[in-house]
Amino acid sequence: MNLETxxxxxxxxxxxxxxxxxxxxxxxxxxxxLELMFNAVAIAVIGFSRFRPPQVLVDSDVLSPLNVLSGHMMAVFVIAIGAAEVALALALIISIYKIKGNIELTGLNNLKN
Amino acid sequence: MVFADLPTLVDIVFWIIALFTVCGSVAIISVNNVFKSAVLLALTMVSVAILYFLLSADFIGVIQILVYVGAVSVLIAFAVMLVKDVPRSNSANNLINLSIIPSTIFLVIIAFAIGAENWITKTTINYEEPLNEIVVSNVSWIGELLIREYFISFQIAGLILLAALIGALALLRREG
Amino acid sequence: MSIENIYWLILLIPFIGFLINGILFSIFFKNYSKISGFVTVTSVFISFVLSIFSLINFNDKGVQLLDSFDWLMIGDVGIKTGFLIDPLTSMMLIVVTGVSLMIQIYSIGYMASDKGYSRYFSFMALFTFSMLGLVLSKNLIHLFIFWELVGVSSYLLIGFWFKKNSAVVAAKKAFLMTRVGDFGLMVGILFIFSKGQQYLDIPTLYKGVSSGEFQGSGLLIMCILLFLGAVGKSAQFPLHSWLPDAMEGPTPVSALLHSATMVTAGVFLIGRLFPLFESSSEIMVIIAIIGGFTAVFAATMGVVSDDIKRVLAYSTISQLGYMVLALGSGFYAAAFFHLFTHAWFKALLFLSAGSVSHATGTFNMKFMGGLRKHMPITYVLTLLGALSLIGIFPFSGFWSKDEILGHIYLQNSPISMVLFILASLGVFLTALYMTRVIMLTFHGSYKGGISSENSSNSKSEDNDHPTEPHESPGIMLFPMIILGFLSVVIGFLVNPLIDLGFVSKHAFSHFLEHNLFFDDPKEFHFVFEVAIISTILAILGIVSAILVFKGKLNIKNNFVYKILINKYYFDEFYENLIVKKFFYNKIGSLLSWIDENIVDKSNAKISDFTIYLSKKMSNVQNGHLQSYGFVFFMALTVLMIVFFISNLNTGDSWLDLINKLNSEIY
Incomplete structure (x- = not known):
């Protein structure tokens, strides 16, 4: 298990x-x-946080939680945004379902031409 | 010394979980049944959470299980009720073959980029030991960071969640 | 008020009159349209008074070059607006505003019952404005703009009664034929521009000519092109046929057109660019020959025409021929002296013709006659104008015409002898046709005017009884009396033979030569033998005309008469051969073939192709979000490939590249 993998x-x-x-x-x-893509990003961020401290740590020997855990913070926000996004997306899907009767994206071409 | 090159237990578990995650992701988009996809999504999320544990991010892993497995997957499973013909509901549009080309190129270039970078030599300090001090008790540190350095972001994230909540309500409100 | 502002006012006040009449009284206050006549008269009157001021000022200061501001500057190339005030301009200002003022006072009476009253006066003001701008311009581009404005406003005025088909045709003809000349003028100006953009400025052009910048092969072509503009505007020989047809407009328009504004523009142009023309001896000969030929050629047609205004039109062409002849022979001052005197008496003659037609309702002299008893004042005034035009001592035409003739006579070269004979012949013919006009119109017995013309033409039932012709109202007679007075005395007063005390000898000629390009003062002569010859010829013309009128000489129905009454078949030549055979049949059919087969078909092809393409392209906008996303993703991968390949050789890793990018951005 290393950063590349x-x-x-x-x-x-x-x-x-x-x-x-x-x-x-x-x-x-x-x-x-879309949720999968969010998670992929979160994984990458956590991986950086685990294996590769920020440049500040390389230059000075100060180890602070701000430096080490910034990736974790990023992941927290990614998850928060992902949750919000899911809630909205499902609300949208239900609206579409009310109007169109189905939830297929191929029928949604009202912006055509 | 003999066993120095052997993979550690963490490595073995990581490879299994990674394999499981990738297989789960592929299965989400390849099974025919949307309900099965939703269940597979939940499983994949659990395996991602295990990856977080392996990467010393306990708190994020717990959050992952809570949010994704507990909330998101349930929401999605609920939305599956809107689908009419569930067993054959996961069909693809006509971009299915064409999209393979950019996806492959994208993946190859990312892999090249990651492989070309010499990640270790960029840092000279031994970060294993001091890292643990923070990582072990990272829940308290995260809490402190959230209400100190990341306070604004934290509030904005809350605002976004609130907006999403109100937006969802407004969208689904009965007319009149 | 600085002197520059006076010239701005002279130029712009008629324009303001045009705007007031054209916008206020033609559109908004139609009920008060009677005021518009006074608006134009007032504006022209102010201009006239200011022109006199400027003339007085000119005597104090001499030639002035007034630069106002730069206009249309693009880099170094640009046009300087400004005024060139030299004797020619000062004189033309007086002529244009003075004659225009008289004619517009007359128009108040003449046009009183016309529906387009304020439209007429707004156009008249525009016409005056354009001509003033033309004579004031310091820059050739300006001159050209006002030149075109003169053409446009004359088009509007000739076609003033646009419900009459002949008026529309005449206006179109005037516009298109002068356009031929205008094109030459434009190319000529561009020719000058190609020698250097500073030469568009007329004083600089003078300097360039005197320092020999304009010698060489291009000079003759340039001069011919510029002269073509003058030929078109001044109705000289090949492009003369529009002017008689331009009689379709109201008579005061013809008067203004023929005396002060439109046709003198061509002569003015030659005078303005005189140094340029003078530097090429060939073009001077061409100008002189065309002028002399036109003088005789037009006069012969005037002898047989029955329409009083057409006779006057031919006489205008003929007199303009004299001016061009004088310019071509190098007699700058004589030419403009003739222009000056001609403006007054030709305006008078046209106004008289208008007065006559006001009384009889027609312009056809066959149906006039005997008007001497009914309108004595008009008779006397017409007689004064005619004698002046014929050149009888001591009327103004005598002095100016004899100055031209005398100078040609003194030149003593083979060409000048030919020109002298032509000019003398012109004198004889002028006497002939003017006497004929007088006799037919005012002597004999009255033949009924418009009503008998109608009955002879169409045999219509409604034969309203021939009414007694009556004298014109006072507002029409007043300007005619002033003009009659001027045409008697002005020739001698401004350019006397002897020192009169308040006017010195040859004052006008000396005054005109005080400009930018004449260095040494010239000698001016009055040649007595020439005066005697021309007077004898004139009397001969008068006598023969009277003989013809009394029936002693029969000139009708022979070969020469037929050619002349058909105007040398020039209209037929232009109409049938050039317009119909050449333009309609050959060029027209070729163009229509090109239009149908190339332009239309290629248009159809282009539009078909566009429709085909747009159908294909509309698939791009198919409304499917995922297609858009796919294109986006595809473009992203292409960018990544480009980025990856372009940095393959540098050996930098991606993080280095990103850092580099960041440092470049921030």
Whole structure:
């Protein structure tokens, strides 16, 4: 377990999420894929936090929680935003369902032309 | 000394969990049933949480399980009720083949970029020992950071959650 | 008030009159349109008074170059607005405003019952404004702009009664034929521009000519092009046929057009660019020959025409021919002296013709006659104008015409002898046609005017009885009397033979030569033998005209008469050969083929292609969010590839690159 493997794992999950969000018809699956992408980013941030302290630590020997745990803080906010996003996205999906009768993204082309 | 090159227990667990996460992610987008996807998402989230534990981020792991497995997955499973033909609901649009090309290129370039970087030599200090002091009790440190250095961000995150809450309510409010 | 402001006022006050009439009284206060006549008269009157002021001021200060401000500056290239005040300008200011003032006072009476009263006066003010701008311009571009404005306003005025088809045709003809000349003028100005943009400034042009900048092969072509502009505007030989047709406008318009504004613009242009023309001896000969030829050529057509205004139009062309002849022979002062006197008596003659037609309702002299008894004042005034035009001692035309003739006579070269014979022939013909006009209009017995013309033309039922012609109202007679007085005395007063005390000998000629390009004062002569020859010729013309009128000589129905009555078939030549055969059939069909087959088809092809392409392109905007996302992602990967490949050789890692980017940005 080192930084490269963690980052590559993060990249793989991100790519899978991206691919899924581009190709899936079902909007719920697209939301799931977005969550995967969020998590990929969080994994990368935590990995940096664990293996690679910020440049400040390299220059000075001061170890403070601010420096070491900044990645964790990032992850906290990522999760918070992800939760908010899921709540909104599901509300939107339900609205779409009310209007269109289904939740397929392929029917949502009212902006056409 | 003989066992120096052997993987440690943490490494073994990491590889298994990583494999499990990737397989779970792939399964989410490849199974036909949206409900199964939702369950797989929950499992993948649990495995990501285990990854956080392995990366000495206990608090984040707990949060991950609470938020994603406890809340998000339940919400998504609830939304699955809107889907009509659940067993064949996870179909793809016509970009399915075309999207493989940029995805592959993206992944390859990221892998190259990560591999080309010499991560270790950038830092000269031995950070294993002092790191532990903070990492072991990171919950209290995180709490202190949240209400000190990250106070503004913390409040803004709360505001965003509030906005999401109100937004969701406004969207679903009955007309009239 | 500085002197520059006086010139601004002279120029702009008629324009303000135009705006007031054109906007206030033509659009908003139609019920008060009678005021508009007084607006124009007042504005022109103010300009006239200021012009006299400026003339007095000119006597104190001499030639002035007034630069006001830069206009249209692009880098170093630009136009300086300003006024060039030399004797020519001062004289033209007096002529333009004075004649215009008289004619507009007359118009108040003449146009009183017309529906387009305020429109008429706004156009008249615009016309005066344009001509004033033309004579004041210091810059060739300005001169050209006002030159075109003169053309436009004459178009508007000739086509003033635009419901009459012939008026529309005449206006179009005037506009298009002068356009041929204007094109030449424009190319000529561009030619001058190509020698250096500073030469657009007329004083600089004078300096450039005198320092020999304009010698060489291009000079003749440049001069011919510039002269073409003058030919078009002043209705000289090949482009003369618009002017008789321009009689379709109201008579005061013809008067203004023929005396002071439109047609003198061409002569003025030659005078303005005189040093340039003078530097090429070939162009001077061409100018002189065209002028002399036109003088005779137009006069012959005037002899047979039955329309009183057409006769006057041909006489204008003929007199302009004299001016051009004088300029071509190098007699700058004589030419403008003739222009000066001609303006007054030609305005008088046109106003008289208008007065006659006011009484009879027609311009056709066949249906006039005997008006001497009914309108004695008009008769006397017309007689004064005619004698002046014929050149009988001591009327003004005598002095100016004899100055031209005398100088040509003294030149003593083969060409000048030919020109002298032409000019003398012109004198004879002038006497002939003017006497004919007088006889047909005022002598004999009255033939019924408009009503008999209508009955002879259309045999219509409503034969309103021939009314007794009556004298014109006072507001029309007043300017005519002033002009009649001037046409008698002004020739001798401003340019006397002997020192009169308050006016010195040859004052006008000496005054005109006080400009930027004449260094040494010239000698001016009055040649007695020439005066005697021309007087004899004139009397001969008068006598033969009377003989023809009394029936002693029969000139009708022979070959020459037929050619003349058809105006040398010039209209037919232009109409049939050039316009119909050449433009309509050849060029027109070629253009229509190009239009149908190339322009239209390529348009159709382009539009088809555009529609096809837009259908394809509209797929890009298909409204699917995921397609947009896919394009975005694709572009991102392309950018990443470019970034990756372009940094492959440097050996830097990505973090280094990102740091580098950051340091560049911040």
């Amino acid at each position: 963690v980052l590559i794992l993060s990249g793989i999950i991100f790519t899978i999420g991206l691919y899924g969000s581009l190709t899936k018809k079902n909007s719920i699956v697209v939301v799931m894929c």
